Amino acid sequence: MQKKSKRSGALKYFCNLFSLRRPSGTEDVVRVYAEADTQSNADALAEEVGAAVHKFAGGVGELPKV
Numbered sequence: 001m002q003k004k005s006k007r008s009g010a011l012k013y014f015c016n017l018f019s020l021r022r023p024s025g026t027e028d029v030v031r032v033y034a035e036a037d038t039q040s041n042a043d044a045l046a047e048e049v050g051a052a053v054h055k056f057a058g059g060v061g062e063l064p065k066v
Helices: 039-055
Strands: 002-005 009-014 017-023 029-033
Touching: 017 039, 029 039
Parallel strands: none
Antiparallel strands: 002 009, 009 017, 017 029
């Protein structure tokens, strides 16, 4: 994993998958972007990364859904 900074987010490459998670500078949210070879793989990656961010943040609120 390659971390840039707290504000610019982090990049992760795995096989044909790509994920970017970026905290908002103005809202209490973290945006998750995902690319993959198929839409279903991108959705699965986004859900997995979203769940990891949710857990890291203390699990406040509902789990994010795609």
